[in-house]
Amino acid sequence: MIGGRALAVIDCRFDLMAPEAGKRAYLTAHIPGARYADLNRDLAAPVGPATGRHPLPSPDLLALLLGLLGIANGVQVVAYDAANGSIAARLWWMLRWLGHFEAAVLERGFAAWVAMGGALESGDVAPAAMHFSARVDSLAVSSSAEVLEASRNPLRLVVDARAPERYTGAVEPLDPIAGHVPGAVNHPFTANLSADGRFLAKPLLRRRWEERLAGTPPANVIAMCGSGVTACHNLLSLEAAGLTGAKLYAGSWSEWIRDPTRPVAGGSEP
Numbered sequence: 001m002i003g004g005r006a007l008a009v010i011d012c013r014f015d016l017m018a019p020e021a022g023k024r025a026y027l028t029a030h031i032p033g034a035r036y037a038d039l040n041r042d043l044a045a046p047v048g049p050a051t052g053r054h055p056l057p058s059p060d061l062l063a064l065l066l067g068l069l070g071i072a073n074g075v076q077v078v079a080y081d082a083a084n085g086s087i088a089a090r091l092w093w094m095l096r097w098l099g100h101f102e103a104a105v106l107e108r109g110f111a112a113w114v115a116m117g118g119a120l121e122s123g124d125v126a127p128a129a130m131h132f133s134a135r136v137d138s139l140a141v142s143s144s145a146e147v148l149e150a151s152r153n154p155l156r157l158v159v160d161a162r163a164p165e166r167y168t169g170a171v172e173p174l175d176p177i178a179g180h181v182p183g184a185v186n187h188p189f190t191a192n193l194s195a196d197g198r199f200l201a202k203p204l205l206r207r208r209w210e211e212r213l214a215g216t217p218p219a220n221v222i223a224m225c226g227s228g229v230t231a232c233h234n235l236l237s238l239e240a241a242g243l244t245g246a247k248l249y250a251g252s253w254s255e256w257i258r259d260p261t262r263p264v265a266g267g268s269e270p
Contacts, residue, residue: 007078008076008078009035012039014040014081019040023038029120030121037091052251052253052255053226053254054090056094056228059097066095066098066130072131073100073133077102078104078105083111085107085108085199086189089235090229090232091103097248098136099136140247141247141248141250144255147256157216158224159187160181160185160186162186162225167186168180174226176257178266181224192233192234192236202242209237209241218238218243218246222247224248224249226252234246
């Protein structure tokens with residue numbers, strides 16, 4: 001309980017290069033009572049021929065999963081991951097997508113908990129199943145067609161959360177084609193954090209975002225990344241800065257390149 005409200009702590013630790021490592025780390029040690037949500041199996045649907053690497057599950061299946069994790073409407077959720085919040089933010093956004101606003105990300109994640117001497121436990125946690133009723137915000141998600149339109153519309157802005165070298169196409173460790181959506185601008189999700197891994201103070205965070213958006217209203221912004229995960233960190237930071245209304249391109253780069261007719265750019269955009 002927190003402030004008299006039921007609490008669900010969700011461990012989202014995950015490593016794209018070692019997909020089973022997060023669950024192993026969870027079983028070894030986690031915050032007491034925390035339940036585990038796997039990025040590939042729980043926070044994404046199976047990959048299809050036209051999808052990105054982490055397609056969104058159907059709202060009904062996600063609502064069922066949330067109930068199995070012990071999350072009901074009104075339950076406060078705190079998600080954490082290994083350090084920077086990039087995976088936990090995916091769950092935070094998915095909860096918002098289904099109309100659940102009692103959600104937060106633990107700053108600096110599991111490392112911060114350990115550093116403060118927080119208690120730990122091992123093994124799995126099987127919470128009592130709850131009922132979660134979804135209230136889907138269908139306007140929170142952008143399609144590839146909408147991203148294409150936005151990339152050509154000077155009144156809209158596509159923001160790519162990947163590291164600069166992936167955005168420019170200098171390297172691409174995960175997807176078969178390098179580059180970015182033409183017209184998209186780069187705002188690496190790590191730019192939201194200070195050197196110690198904490199979110200920047202709100203005034204500085206807001207100033208950085210206002211410089212990046214260059215006058216584009218947040219409601220005209222589409223956030224993307226490689227597969228719709230770290231883009232959620234940008235959406236979380238926009239909200240923390242008081243700039244709400246941006247949408248998620250859930251398929252992101254890994255979906256964009258599935259269609260060879262979609263344009264690809266290399267090098268930085270102005």
